[in-house]
Amino acid sequence: MKIIKRNGAEVAFDVEKIIGAIRKANREVSEGNGLTDEQIETIAANVTSLARDLNRAVSVEEIQDFVENQIMDQKAFAVARKYITYRYTRSLVRQYNTTDAQILSLIECNNEEVKQENSNKNPTVNSVQRDYMAGEVSKDLTRRILLPPDIVEAHDEGIIHFHDADYFAQHMHNCDLVNLEDMLQNGTVISGTFIEKPHSFSTACNIATQIIAQVASNQYGGQSISLTHLAPFVDISRQKIRAEVAEELAEMGIYDGERINSIAEKRLREEIKKGIQTIQYQVVTLLTTNGQAPFVTVFMYLGEARSEREREDLAMIIEETLKQRIQGVKNEAGVWVTPAFPKLIYVLEEDNVREGSRFWDLTVLAAKCTAKRMVPDYISEKKMLEYKVDKNGNGHCYTCMGCRSFLTPYVDENGDPKYYGRFNQGVVTINLPDVALSSKGNMLEFWRIFDERLDLCYRALLCRHNRLKGTLSDAAPILWQYGALARLKKGEKIDKLLYGGYSTISLGYAGLYECVRYMTGKSHTDEEAKPFALSVMQHMNDKCKEWKAKHNIDFSLYGTPLESTTYKFAKCLQKRFGIIPGVTDKNYITNSYHVHVTEHIDAFTKLKFESEFQQLSPGGAISYVEVPNMQDNIPAVLAVMQYIYDNIMYAELNTKSDYCQVCGYDGEIAIVEEDGKLLWECPHCHNRDQSKMNVARRTCGYIGSQYWNQGRTQEIRDRVLHL
Numbered sequence: 001m002k003i004i005k006r007n008g009a010e011v012a013f014d015v016e017k018i019i020g021a022i023r024k025a026n027r028e029v030s031e032g033n034g035l036t037d038e039q040i041e042t043i044a045a046n047v048t049s050l051a052r053d054l055n056r057a058v059s060v061e062e063i064q065d066f067v068e069n070q071i072m073d074q075k076a077f078a079v080a081r082k083y084i085t086y087r088y089t090r091s092l093v094r095q096y097n098t099t100d101a102q103i104l105s106l107i108e109c110n111n112e113e114v115k116q117e118n119s120n121k122n123p124t125v126n127s128v129q130r131d132y133m134a135g136e137v138s139k140d141l142t143r144r145i146l147l148p149p150d151i152v153e154a155h156d157e158g159i160i161h162f163h164d165a166d167y168f169a170q171h172m173h174n175c176d177l178v179n180l181e182d183m184l185q186n187g188t189v190i191s192g193t194f195i196e197k198p199h200s201f202s203t204a205c206n207i208a209t210q211i212i213a214q215v216a217s218n219q220y221g222g223q224s225i226s227l228t229h230l231a232p233f234v235d236i237s238r239q240k241i242r243a244e245v246a247e248e249l250a251e252m253g254i255y256d257g258e259r260i261n262s263i264a265e266k267r268l269r270e271e272i273k274k275g276i277q278t279i280q281y282q283v284v285t286l287l288t289t290n291g292q293a294p295f296v297t298v299f300m301y302l303g304e305a306r307s308e309r310e311r312e313d314l315a316m317i318i319e320e321t322l323k324q325r326i327q328g329v330k331n332e333a334g335v336w337v338t339p340a341f342p343k344l345i346y347v348l349e350e351d352n353v354r355e356g357s358r359f360w361d362l363t364v365l366a367a368k369c370t371a372k373r374m375v376p377d378y379i380s381e382k383k384m385l386e387y388k389v390d391k392n393g394n395g396h397c398y399t400c401m402g403c404r405s406f407l408t409p410y411v412d413e414n415g416d417p418k419y420y421g422r423f424n425q426g427v428v429t430i431n432l433p434d435v436a437l438s439s440k441g442n443m444l445e446f447w448r449i450f451d452e453r454l455d456l457c458y459r460a461l462l463c464r465h466n467r468l469k470g471t472l473s474d475a476a477p478i479l480w481q482y483g484a485l486a487r488l489k490k491g492e493k494i495d496k497l498l499y500g501g502y503s504t505i506s507l508g509y510a511g512l513y514e515c516v517r518y519m520t521g522k523s524h525t526d527e528e529a530k531p532f533a534l535s536v537m538q539h540m541n542d543k544c545k546e547w548k549a550k551h552n553i554d555f556s557l558y559g560t561p562l563e564s565t566t567y568k569f570a571k572c573l574q575k576r577f578g579i580i581p582g583v584t585d586k587n588y589i590t591n592s593y594h595v596h597v598t599e600h601i602d603a604f605t606k607l608k609f610e611s612e613f614q615q616l617s618p619g620g621a622i623s624y625v626e627v628p629n630m631q632d633n634i635p636a637v638l639a640v641m642q643y644i645y646d647n648i649m650y651a652e653l654n655t656k657s658d659y660c661q662v663c664g665y666d667g668e669i670a671i672v673e674e675d676g677k678l679l680w681e682c683p684h685c686h687n688r689d690q691s692k693m694n695v696a697r698r699t700c701g702y703i704g705s706q707y708w709n710q711g712r713t714q715e716i717r718d719r720v721l722h723l
Helices: 015-026 037-053 060-073 077-095 098-107 126-146 149-156 180-186 201-216 232-251 257-285 308-327 360-373 381-387 432-438 443-468 512-520 530-551 565-577 603-615 634-647 710-718
Strands: 002-004 010-012 160-162 175-177 188-190 193-195 223-226 296-300 343-348 377-380 423-431 504-510 554-559 623-626 650-654 657-660 670-674 677-681 693-698
Touching: 002 060, 015 037, 015 060, 015 077, 037 060, 060 077, 060 565, 149 160, 149 443, 160 443, 160 565, 180 188, 180 201, 180 223, 188 201, 201 223, 201 232, 201 257, 232 257, 232 308, 257 308, 296 308, 308 343, 308 360, 343 360, 343 381, 343 634, 360 634, 360 650, 377 381, 377 634, 381 634, 423 432, 423 443, 423 565, 432 443, 432 512, 432 565, 443 504, 443 530, 504 530, 504 565, 512 530, 530 554, 530 603, 565 710, 603 623, 603 634, 634 650, 650 693, 670 710, 677 710
Parallel strands: 175 223, 223 296, 296 343, 343 377, 423 504, 504 554, 623 650
Antiparallel strands: 002 010, 160 423, 175 423, 188 193, 377 650, 657 693, 670 677
């Protein structure tokens, strides 16, 4: 059994330390008011049992809570007072230096929680450590100065989660849709250097990767680009290459237009291949200032093309992108493995979703890519046009910002739809199971407490908004001055972009399943419990609408992709309410509205059920189905994709893509338990060295490859197949 110290380091549980602490308090009380040796042994045994029952690493604070309660149970109130006083005194001493301890522990790679905080950051790398060090300082400032005490307290208790506090001290926003078209067509500036409109497809791809890296270093969430914005440069290269070929053949006395076109198209394909290779390898190998590869999504939507020529060229780009992702990237051992980024999204539309449709072959290629590499994910143009309707009554199809955060429909002053160049201001998430448990199952209390917690979130979201107000465009020129998000003047404030629906701000939610399970005794998939689940969703939407009307800020409900927070929320619930079967008996809670990972349900029923909840999560949501190795069953993958098109806006298929560098095993790396801790193990050679295996799992809408905390690892282990 493991203990997590205050600095995050993980050590073996030592019952003698508990006994020593109790005896120290015991010696300070008068004879007759103390504990006997037998009572101390009983307390120690009970604390050990309580800690072991949690089936995870336990924090020092939790152990101390157990000790206090056990001393009280023994009626040794004088001892309890001494123990509590000593604990309080020590906490005051620690308050002077908590940030120092955290920083030192992460530099020495002793902080287990930080090491597993982000599944795409390697905490042993200097750039990541530097980012975490800055983050600790930012969190300290945020807690002490920038946020109201009740919001800090609610965050600490797991009642709400104030996301990305490690970036809050700076005037940074969450995620965005990069206006790559504006930057490529009209030029941009990178690091003080003017970059003019590119004269070839390969140059456009190279500039795009530089833009991606710069954007990633100036915000903390995900970003998305569209391949459509690269498509016009294919024809520019075509004409350039054709002229070169014609000149070469003319020198040989050959004036054959058909031959010129044939050679030019072959060379053009090579240029497209090299351009896409640039994006793939640059994104994978670049490290941004926050110590990770850019969190970027690449959008593939044929319907965005503005001409038939552009549509055909875009199809070539998409084809090459899928082929290269199927191949993967080489790890340090030279073996082809699955990269985490860029994330790919493929839009299902009438021209590609049925056998015999114009671009059916592209969809088959996408299915093969999903079966081998877990991407692309799928957006249904049909359903999105139904869901994303602007004030003029027109539906729109567009990409999310990163893994799942969606903008709300927006038309500019000319009545034209606008998505690229917009962004999200930030997220605060409500812990729905905590609302339910705090109500003790009383419905009237539930709705009262729910409104109190939503008010906390509302005030916390306004803190995020107000932190961005007054930000000068000079803070991030690539974003605000040179086209990624805007073309503001130097010294101009970004405030006008924070209102009127241009940007969004997100109310996140987590654990709908556990909330409904506690209040109704049933899963939200049960027809009797489902209406309550939908009413919870609707109530949050109503609140967002109310706040939007009050402030002219586009509050939007967001299905939070809990990564490390799923573990934090679960631990807080266990601490506050104990172990409740079906509600707090796991070391994780469910993402957003998802069906619980242990619930047996087929893929099609799951997608159909979750589609209703996805529609009530306009600020962002994604559904998934867990599937076995599908590389030999592409027709089944295509059947799921076609079902997605007809039934749900945004979904993905979760497969596995692992490799053991010790023995060459390329099947699924297993999760085993030892001494209360979950470990990754090769089932062939039993290698447990994470540095000598490649594991890729989708956990929050995107693929992670640097491992996860114990709560998320348990969630991955518990998943049942839906197909």
